Amino acid sequence: MGRAPSLKTDPAGGVKPPVWDPLVRLSHWLVALAVLVNGLIDKPGAALHVGLGWAVLAIVLVRLGWGFVGPATARFASFPPAPFKALSHLGGLARRQRPREYPSHNPAGAMMVYTLWALLLTVTLTGLVMTGGRSPMTIAADQAAVNSGDWSALVKQAPAEDDEGDSDGGKIVGAIHETAANLLLILAALHVGGVVVESRALGRNLVRPMLGRGKA
Numbered sequence: 281m282g283r284a285p286s287l288k289t290d291p292a293g294g295v296k297p298p299v300w301d302p303l304v305r306l307s308h309w310l311v312a313l314a315v316l317v318n319g320l321i322d323k324p325g326a327a328l329h330v331g332l333g334w335a336v337l338a339i340v341l342v343r344l345g346w347g348f349v350g351p352a353t354a355r356f357a358s359f360p361p362a363p364f365k366a367l368s369h370l371g372g373l374a375r376r377q378r379p380r381e382y383p384s385h386n387p388a389g390a391m392m393v394y395t396l397w398a399l400l401l402t403v404t405l406t407g408l409v410m411t412g413g414r415s416p417m418t419i420a421a422d423q424a425a426v427n428s429g430d431w432s433a434l435v436k437q438a439p440a441e442d443d444e445g446d447s448d449g450g451k452i453v454g455a456i457h458e459t460a461a462n463l464l465l466i467l468a469a470l471h472v473g474g475v476v477v478e479s480r481a482l483g484r485n486l487v488r489p490m491l492g493r494g495k496a
Contacts, residue, residue: 298353298384300489307343308490311336311400312468319465330407331416337404340397358384359393366391379481386478392471399464406457410450 300308314332322329347356365387372379379386385393411419479486 297381297484298489300492301351301354302492303346303350304343304354305490305492307339307346311339314339315400315464315468319461325411325419327416327420330411330414330419333404333407334416336400337408340400340404344397353384355384359387359390361391361394362387363391373477373481376481379478381482388474389478392467392474396464396467396471399460399467402460403457403464406453406460409453410457 314336318324318329318332322332346354352358359382369379369386369388373388384390475486
């Protein structure tokens with residue numbers, strides 16, 4: 281494996297706060313918007329819900345690829361998963377100690393990021409299984425046909441749905457999908473809370489760099 285990417289330091293020798301590149305910023309906010317819409321607003325199984333799921337899967341895969349070839353702050357080598365360091369970081373915050381600056385995500389933030397990515401992949405992949413990999417356009421067409429009184433699209437799917445084994449498997453996949461989606465919303469709320477706490481502890485606004493505005 282190659283060396284970790286070099287990271288800039290300030291004139292005093294400390295680590296500069298991260299400056300997130302456009303792809304990281306765009307993927308962050310697009311995924312956040314999609315999660316809010318699908319989790320709190322949109323109807324499960326609707327064409328928009330499925331379409332956003334496909335979009336999130338694509339965005340996450342692009343972001344994961346960016347973790348190998350993107351700039352230093354975006355690379356996995358800059359924020360490796362370190363559970364014990366994450367606990368130490370959180371313990372310092374609980375004791376109201378000023379946390380050290382990191383060139384990318386701090387250890388607790390890194391663990392949150394990896395967990396959120398895992399949940400996003402779980403939600404989107406189980407969603408694909410639940411919809412049989414159908415595209416949003418196909419689902420929209422089926423729903424339009426049903427609304428117009430043409431139930432043939434659903435009738436064609438009936439034999440597969442009547443199979444007991446498939447039904448049990450579908451229930452398991454559905455339970456995993458729902459559980460992961462709920463955990464995703466809970467962790468997203470904790471993530472926002474963590475950003476607020478860390479911002480106060482550091483004395484700077486951690487949201488500004490994610491908006492492309494640099495250090496507060």
